[in-house]
Amino acid sequence: MIRSFLTVSTGTLASRMLGFARDAMVAALLGAGPVADAFLVAFQLVNVVRRLLTEGALNNALVPAWLAVKETKGPAAASAFAGRVLGTISTALIVITVAACVSMSVIISALAPGFAEATQDLAVDYARLMLPYLAFAGPATVTMALLNAQGRFALTAFAPLLFNGALIAVMVLVFLKGGDALDAALALAATIGLAGLLQLLILILRSRGDRLATPLRVTIDSEMRGFLAKAIPGMVAGAGPQLLIVAGAIIASGSPSAVSWLYFANRLIELPLGIVGVAVGAVLVPELARAVHTEDSSATTHAQSRGLELAVGLALPATLGLMALSTPVVQLLFQHGAFSSTDTAGTSSALVWLALGLPAQVLIKALSPAFFARGDTTTPLWATLKGLAVAIALAIVLGQLFGIRGIAAAIALGAWSSALDLIRKGLAAFGFSIDPAARRRLSRIVAAALAMGGLLWLSAPAVLNAGGNETGLMHFVLVAALISAGIAVYGLCLALFGVLRWREAIHALRQSGT
Numbered sequence: 001m002i003r004s005f006l007t008v009s010t011g012t013l014a015s016r017m018l019g020f021a022r023d024a025m026v027a028a029l030l031g032a033g034p035v036a037d038a039f040l041v042a043f044q045l046v047n048v049v050r051r052l053l054t055e056g057a058l059n060n061a062l063v064p065a066w067l068a069v070k071e072t073k074g075p076a077a078a079s080a081f082a083g084r085v086l087g088t089i090s091t092a093l094i095v096i097t098v099a100a101c102v103s104m105s106v107i108i109s110a111l112a113p114g115f116a117e118a119t120q121d122l123a124v125d126y127a128r129l130m131l132p133y134l135a136f137a138g139p140a141t142v143t144m145a146l147l148n149a150q151g152r153f154a155l156t157a158f159a160p161l162l163f164n165g166a167l168i169a170v171m172v173l174v175f176l177k178g179g180d181a182l183d184a185a186l187a188l189a190a191t192i193g194l195a196g197l198l199q200l201l202i203l204i205l206r207s208r209g210d211r212l213a214t215p216l217r218v219t220i221d222s223e224m225r226g227f228l229a230k231a232i233p234g235m236v237a238g239a240g241p242q243l244l245i246v247a248g249a250i251i252a253s254g255s256p257s258a259v260s261w262l263y264f265a266n267r268l269i270e271l272p273l274g275i276v277g278v279a280v281g282a283v284l285v286p287e288l289a290r291a292v293h294t295e296d297s298s299a300t301t302h303a304q305s306r307g308l309e310l311a312v313g314l315a316l317p318a319t320l321g322l323m324a325l326s327t328p329v330v331q332l333l334f335q336h337g338a339f340s341s342t343d344t345a346g347t348s349s350a351l352v353w354l355a356l357g358l359p360a361q362v363l364i365k366a367l368s369p370a371f372f373a374r375g376d377t378t379t380p381l382w383a384t385l386k387g388l389a390v391a392i393a394l395a396i397v398l399g400q401l402f403g404i405r406g407i408a409a410a411i412a413l414g415a416w417s418s419a420l421d422l423i424r425k426g427l428a429a430f431g432f433s434i435d436p437a438a439r440r441r442l443s444r445i446v447a448a449a450l451a452m453g454g455l456l457w458l459s460a461p462a463v464l465n466a467g468g469n470e471t472g473l474m475h476f477v478l479v480a481a482l483i484s485a486g487i488a489v490y491g492l493c494l495a496l497f498g499v500l501r502w503r504e505a506i507h508a509l510r511q512s513g514t
Contacts, residue, residue: 016271018164023267024333025171029184031338032260032346038122039185040263041112041253044246046130046192050137051239062145064373065227082213084224086142091218093138097131104128111246114254122185129189136196143203146212162202166195181338234377237368240384240418241273241361244391248411251395257346258404264334264343265350265408272318273361297433305438307366313445313499315362317490320453321483322355324460328479350408357412360419367422370432379425387418441499448493452486459485 030036062085070078100107108115108123115123170191174184236243245266252258322329326348335344368380391414398406426432434442463478 015161015164016274018161018168019267020333022164022167023264024336025168027264027334027339028337029171029174030181031340032257032343034119035122035181035185037115037257037259038119039126039189040260041108041249042123042127042130042189043192044249044263045107045111045127046133048239048242048246049134051242052235062142062231063149064375066146066149079212079214081223082142082146083216084219085227086139086213087216087218088220088224089138089142094135097135101128101131111250112253113250126185126189129186130192132193133196136200140196140200140203143212162198163195166191166198230375230377233381234372237377237380237384240364240387241415243384243388244411244414247388247392248395248407251399252404252407255403257343261343261346261350261404262407264347265354268322268329268351269354269358272314273358301433301435304370304432305434307369308434309438309441309445311362311366312442315359316446316449317452319355319358320449321456321486323352324453324456325479325482326351328460328464328475332476332479346404350404353405353408353412357415360415363419364415364422367426367432370426374430380422383418383421386421387414390414390417444497444499445494448490448497448499451493452490455489456482456486
């Protein structure tokens with residue numbers, strides 16, 4: 001399981017790093033004004049639907065269902081079931097894409113009620129250009145989920161790189177051409193619409209001889225209705241973090257540049273969340289599904305224990321690191337071109353409060369598979385909806401009192417509401433069991449993360465002031481040194497506390513490369 005986790009995490013990390021390069025270029029081209037707000041609202045709309053399908057959401061529902069059919073009826077029946085899922089979801093997404101295109105003005109008005117009319121018109125145009133992506137994302141995601149169910153993680157882990165790669169290539173051309181923000185936003189929106197096609201084509205070419213989903217059919221029979229009844233709630237629950245950001249953006253749309261600040265701050269949250277969330281969804285769900293289907297309680301406990309350790313072990317130091325280094329990291333990544341120091345201040349302020357919700361969001365990613373593996377997708381759905389309600393209610397109040405900081409804090413509290421609800425219902429329904437090793441290591445992981453966070457909090461101001469708070473090469477070197485020092489201290493503490501043995505870590509890394 002560690003090998004698979006590392007494979008998926010490596011692919012996700014590579015995609016996230018390209019995503020940072022993409023967003024740094026977006027910030028430099030568009031800044032944080034009306035054009036950026038319009039583009040990012042449209043992008044968030046497409047991104048939420050993309051996250052509903054990709055990054056583990058549809059995977060969480062399809063993998064257990066496919067494994068159940070294969071184990072009870074055989075490989076041919078599983079392939080036929082996958083063919084019906086692929087045909088039905090692809091057709092449904094085409095219909096949804098057309099309907100969304102027609103009604104996009106109403107959708108944008110609901111998502112950004114505070115926008116001026118000109119900004120809303122721009123958002124509508126950008127969103128319509130992006131919509132074709134959705135029609136391609138459905139079949140691509142079904143194919144990736146089927147590969148994950150068979151333990152083939154490498155292709156699905158690295159296929160999303162094409163999305164960010166295509167956007168970066170277009171922005172390089174825009175930079176060379178010297179286009180303004182309006183031209184850049186139009187070119188990016190059109191590229192997003194085609195990026196899904198590139199991803200789908202590579203998956204088809206690499207798996208065309210595997211007969212993963214044949215014959216291809218569109219049907220709404222009883223088996224498909226049962227699958228969709230479980231899949232749709234699970235997909236919504238899997239996109240909880242993105243839905244929270246959309247809820248915050250609705251409230252923030254009345255303040256100039258606030259939508260952009262919230263978006264760029266959330267992009268930093270998505271790095272650790274994506275690494276843990278995608279890997280947990282792609283690796284932990286199949287492991288738990290197999291253990292639950294075979295009624296192997298020891299395997300279930302082992303999978304839950306390792307998943308929780310990995311989630312907490314990555315999320316907690318990331319939270320403390322982002323809080324301690326919020327301003328220098330935002331300066332390093334985004335303060336270029338049209339993105340000003342005022343935008344850095346607003347983004348870093350939002351980041352500090354959003355980071356407080358990161359452990360909760362990772363806990364949701366780690367706990368939800370226990371429900372998904374048992375065929376229960378409604379419990380995570382209701383937890384997500386309750387968190388959204390909490391976030392919206394608090395954002396209205398806290399946004400009036402504290403601006404972007406209040407909205408970000410409301411999003412974090414909404415995430416904690418969902419996480420605590422999952423914990424409570426899981427304990428009542430079947431009990432979360434972790435082994436003694438996990439109980440021993442988790443407290444030591446927390447102690448190691450606190451040691452790292454304390455070091456960064458105390459040393460960052462002195463180190464950056466010594467370098468004169470520059471924004472060029474020296475700033476990059478200092479921030480990189482702080483991050484490297486934090487990672488080194490965290491790893492050393494894990495080793496000293498007996499959580500991580502170097503031989504085991506090196507062995508797992510070597511296995512991931514074979």
